[in-house]
Amino acid sequence: MTQLGHSGIDVFPLALGGNTFGWTSDEATSHRVLDAFTAGGGNFIDTADGYSAFVPGNSGGESEAIIASWLAARKNRDSVVIGTKVSTHPQFKGLAPANVAAALDASLKRLGTDYVDVYYAHFDDPKTPLAETAEAFNTQLKAGKIRAVGLSNYTGARITEWLQVCRREGFELPAVVQPHYNLVARRPYEREIAPVLVEAGIGSVPYLALASGFLVGSYRKIGLSSKVKPYLSVVGGLLTGKHRTKKQEFGRGPREILASRYFSAAGLAVVDAVEQIASARGVDMAAVAIAWLRGRPEVTAPLASARTVEQLPALLAGAELVLTAAETAVLDEVSARVG
Template sequence: MARLGRTDVDVFPLVLGGNTFGWTSDEENSHRVLDAFVAGGGNFIDTADSYTSSVPGNSGGESETIIGSWLAARGNRDSVVIGTKVSRHPEFKGLAAPTVTAALEASLVRLGVDHVDVYYAHFDDRRTPLAETAAAFDSLHRAGKIRVVALSNYSAPRIREWLDIARREGYEPPAVVQPDYNLVTRRRYEREIAPLLADEGIAAVPYFALASGFLTGKYREVGPLGRAAPYFAVIGALLTGKNRSNRQEFGERLRRVLASRYFTEAGFAVVKAVEDVASARGVAMSTVAIAWLRGRPGVVAPIASARTVDQLPALLASAEFELTAEETAALDEVSARVG
């Protein structure tokens, strides 16, 4: 287990992402994945109130509801750490104080719990004064409804501003930050955010640990979507097009679009380097990629999702797999050319 920053929360060094629950994993299959994750030693589960509102037939909160039904069926609330987020649910957009409070109450109902262990401001809301949002989170912490204040997708200046407000007002400060960080997305986090987290003793819990599947070797050529496709335009087309009717197909196409950001010569060189290490050590590429991320300064537990139980062993193995100094240096060098 690893300590979650300066908190008293101990977590397994891999977080199970819940973004597939209620989307490409139905309730029964999601429960199997959760069971296997816990059986493998895992205890930290990540979700959001907005998961998965963009999926056909969903309205948001489906992932929380599935996790809640699993908690109720297993009776294991006290042995797991639940993290969820606010700001993107269709009914609770933004981070105004009343919205944060109402959104958390709705999440607690869906999860069937009386508190959330880690509560993230999912995306920065520039329309709401940061002091208002920080006060709302502090109030919920004082009420015992959240144990740890956390931020996701915040810039270094905005993290620092929240910390300054917390110090000035005596609020509970953020103890966890969830950044986009992996072998092909390094520069912004390492240059701007990591030094701040190190100074403040804040834990990093990175998402997109496998770069939307890119680091598993799943994508070997640019293909029809390629880098030439306007990224946000394609995302919009996927979210509104007829192809949304098939959840599995929609999920795969969306993952490919997300991964297409890395379809460059430098990006594929990283994939080759990961594959070389994996082949030499007899492990899966995902094990290598997540182990590298887990070994970065300040990173406590990377987040990875599993649609099926079969995908879990390689992810769980990353919690104990240790790269050699030579392997780490090789991955550092090739990935530094990407960003």
């Protein structure tokens, strides 16, 4: 186990993403994944109130509800660490104080618990003064409804501003940040965010650890046609542009949309390096990508999802694998050329 920032909360060095629950994994499959994760030593489960409102027929909160039914069946609430997020549920958009309070109460009800371990601001809300949002989170912390404050998808400048507000007003500092960071998405995080986290003792739980499957070779032979126009990914609200290659189109599912941003000659070189190291060590490529993230000094627990139980062993192996200095240097060098 490792400590989550300065929170005093001990977590397994890999967080399980619950974004697939109620989306690509039905309730029974999700329960099996959760069982296998905890049997493998895991205890850190990530979700959001907006998962999975982006799926036709869903309304948001499906992931939390599935986790709740699992907790009720296993009676293990106190042995797991649950993080959820606010700002993307269709009924609770943004980070106005009243919305934060109402969304948290709704999440607690769906999860069947009276507290969450980590409560994240899922996306920055420029329409609400940051000082008001920070106070709203601190109020919930003092009320005992959350154990730690987290920030997701915040820039380094906005994290710094949140810290300044907390120090000025005497609020508890955020304990964890959830950024987009992996072997093919390094520069913004390492330049703008990581230094802030190190200085403040904040833990990092990077999402898209496997780059939506790109780093395990899922899309090595698939490109994006020059005829595909930019369009908005419903997952994360991220805009993806036109990627020109000479190969066929990516699929247009949410994961394929997200993975398309990584497709380049430099990105494929990273995939090749990951594969070579994985082959030499006798492990899956996912384990290597996760192990590289774990080697960063401020990273507490990379975040990865599993649609099925069969995908879990490779992820769990990444929580134990330690790369050599030479392996790390190879990955550092080749991934530095991306973007």
